[in-house]
Amino acid sequence: MQSDRPGRFNDGRSASSRKVMVRAMATGVEIRGEDGFLIAVWKTDDLVADGELPDGKGVRLRCAAEPDARLAIADAVFVREALSVPPKRFRPVRWGLAAGLILGAGVLIGLYLSLPDLSRLGAAMMPPQTERAWGSQIAAGFERQMRACRSPAGSEALARLTDRLTAGLPPERRAVTVRVLDGKVVNALALPGAEIIVFRGLIDEAGGPDELAGVLAHELTHVAERHPAAALIRGLGVGVIATVITGDASGLVASGLVTVMASAYTRDDEAAADRGALALLTRAGIGKDGFAAFFHRLEGREASGGLLPAWMSTHPDSKARAEAVETATAAAKSLPPSLRDTEWQAIKAICGGV
Amino acid sequence: MTPEPIFPFRHHGRTGAAVRVALVNLGLNIVTLSFWRFWGRTNVRRLLWGGTSVWDDPVEYTGLGGELFKGFLLVLLVVYLPLLGLYGWAQVLIAAEDPRGGLMLAGLYPLTIFLIAVGGFRARRYQLSRTLWRGIRGGQTGSAVGYALRSMAVWVLVPLTLGWALPWGEMMLARYRLGHTTFGDRTFACDAGVKGLYARMAVMWLCGAVYLTLAVGFAVLLEQWGIEEEAGAFYLAMLALGAVFVLVVPWAWYRAAVFTRLAAGTSFDGHRFTAQVRTWPLIRLVLGNALISLFSLGVLRPWAAQRTFRFTCSVMAVDGVPDFAAIHQSADHGPSTGEGLVSVLDGAGEF
Numbered sequence: 256m257q258s259d260r261p262g263r264f265n266d267g268r269s270a271s272s273r274k275v276m277v278r279a280m281a282t283g284v285e286i287r288g289e290d291g292f293l294i295a296v297w298k299t300d301d302l303v304a305d306g307e308l309p310d311g312k313g314v315r316l317r318c319a320a321e322p323d324a325r326l327a328i329a330d331a332v333f334v335r336e337a338l339s340v341p342p343k344r345f346r347p348v349r350w351g352l353a354a355g356l357i358l359g360a361g362v363l364i365g366l367y368l369s370l371p372d373l374s375r376l377g378a379a380m381m382p383p384q385t386e387r388a389w390g391s392q393i394a395a396g397f398e399r400q401m402r403a404c405r406s407p408a409g410s411e412a413l414a415r416l417t418d419r420l421t422a423g424l425p426p427e428r429r430a431v432t433v434r435v436l437d438g439k440v441v442n443a444l445a446l447p448g449a450e451i452i453v454f455r456g457l458i459d460e461a462g463g464p465d466e467l468a469g470v471l472a473h474e475l476t477h478v479a480e481r482h483p484a485a486a487l488i489r490g491l492g493v494g495v496i497a498t499v500i501t502g503d504a505s506g507l508v509a510s511g512l513v514t515v516m517a518s519a520y521t522r523d524d525e526a527a528a529d530r531g532a533l534a535l536l537t538r539a540g541i542g543k544d545g546f547a548a549f550f551h552r553l554e555g556r557e558a559s560g561g562l563l564p565a566w567m568s569t570h571p572d573s574k575a576r577a578e579a580v581e582t583a584t585a586a587a588k589s590l591p592p593s594l595r596d597t598e599w600q601a602i603k604a605i606c607g608g609v
Numbered sequence: 610m611t612p613e614p615i616f617p618f619r620h621h622g623r624t625g626a627a628v629r630v631a632l633v634n635l636g637l638n639i640v641t642l643s644f645w646r647f648w649g650r651t652n653v654r655r656l657l658w659g660g661t662s663v664w665d666d667p668v669e670y671t672g673l674g675g676e677l678f679k680g681f682l683l684v685l686l687v688v689y690l691p692l693l694g695l696y697g698w699a700q701v702l703i704a705a706e707d708p709r710g711g712l713m714l715a716g717l718y719p720l721t722i723f724l725i726a727v728g729g730f731r732a733r734r735y736q737l738s739r740t741l742w743r744g745i746r747g748g749q750t751g752s753a754v755g756y757a758l759r760s761m762a763v764w765v766l767v768p769l770t771l772g773w774a775l776p777w778g779e780m781m782l783a784r785y786r787l788g789h790t791t792f793g794d795r796t797f798a799c800d801a802g803v804k805g806l807y808a809r810m811a812v813m814w815l816c817g818a819v820y821l822t823l824a825v826g827f828a829v830l831l832e833q834w835g836i837e838e839e840a841g842a843f844y845l846a847m848l849a850l851g852a853v854f855v856l857v858v859p860w861a862w863y864r865a866a867v868f869t870r871l872a873a874g875t876s877f878d879g880h881r882f883t884a885q886v887r888t889w890p891l892i893r894l895v896l897g898n899a900l901i902s903l904f905s906l907g908v909l910r911p912w913a914a915q916r917t918f919r920f921t922c923s924v925m926a927v928d929g930v931p932d933f934a935a936i937h938q939s940a941d942h943g944p945s946t947g948e949g950l951v952s953v954l955d956g957a958g959e960f
Contacts (some may be wrong), residue, residue: 318774
């Protein structure tokens, strides 16, 4: 069946639009000018449907061999009637889309898995004096909000305990600053560089010098393995990944994700610090019972339903930690206390009062 | 003799279609952790461009989501991550009380703003190169760096002059954009100046100054009288309501003049454009769009964009028909990837 249909044709070389007659052939369509001269022949295999004109005024066709040319035909029936094979819908290749999404997801998963190692590498590459300055800056910030506690006897006793523990560390990591701050929280912090902060609440809570020694050994391991700097770098990395996923540079979504993901990573650091603490205690000849006792004490606080001590928020279950410490192969039992009673009382009174 | 203006632009896209695309994009963005956004944006543009016709032939958007995605990845690796590293380093230096940290930040902030300006111009180049009509490509010439430097000069001068550099600055930037816009092998010409703008600018500025003075004055008085909280809330509500009348109306009056001047200053192939933008329809458009975006939390922005397209098409006229047979296909195919800088540094994006 041969019938001419009126249409408009753009040849893709100029912006002119010319009236044409379109004829359907067995092999494709012929496009002729109004004067009857042949302008173009589009093969059936090359035809691409290009949507409809507004208000049902017709359909548009394209030709794969001439990507810039356009043909509009006023009669929509034409396409169905004239073409044996329905023309291809114009669709960008979806394989690229799928591959891109898989690639993107792969890169993100890779980043997520390698983030702990990358941040450790970053912390190791940071110059020690920079890390130290960073840590003391943060510590100074704490000191501005809370009073720093010092007393001649107390500070000396604390320094002796610290020195005994750091003797088990590599020489370049032994210079550690331990500060006691007048805060109620039962907590201790390790900062980048070699800064450790112990809050008064923790000293009040501790039942003896060995318990404090356990906590100090734990924080010293963090310091020795540069966990704090790595954790801060990691937090930055998690923020970047969150920004990439969500495309939200405002950081709203990112900060939420950072909290969730960072705590998953922190547990590994805590377990490592508990193991390292046991080693330090053993080297210093201090019994591990105090360390375990401290965890039991925390467990008691959790069970009593009071506010969760800050110590807990990023740390694993206290009961499990106490058991891990108790079952670890021990040094000789019944070691003498790590400090004499007068020294311990001096530390207890370091913030004044009681 | 002035020729009769012709209105060749029409937008016939339906609201339902825009809302449907917006909702589908929302769903797919959630499922793909928002990775869909590049393809979603492309679908919205295809709808907006395709719903627009000029002399009864539809405009086409031929960009692909993959191109946006590749542009994003490229900028992420080459620009964003190094930049973030530098910011992190500067923070560490500042924490360590090293003066170089402050110096670094002082350099990084302008650099970031500069990159955003470059990105905006490059994004426009990408979009125009993917805009076809009658099979002929649009495009953009000019230098992104040159445009970014001009933009930064304007952004510095506007606050320094208490806003008075705004009409000059925005017309200068618009002249650069439009004067480097091409269709096929032809370039648009734009000689739009600030004529008539400064009178409206003065009214807008005075209204702003009066409003600010009154607002601060009342706040001080309330403070002195020791008014309690309900009165404070009432005062805030009155302040917001007042802003609509005292600030929005003069602002729209000024914007309408900007659009009109811009269109009147622009010509293609010797034919001048005109835009009959009046203040009230503009207020309706802008406030409507703001409410749509606000109440849909940005999800229905494609609908708001469609309203803008519809509005623009209804006001734009041209004083003659260009000689289309003499306009030939552009040799420039445009960039192969697109909009990376914008999608990375200005995450909120367009749609």
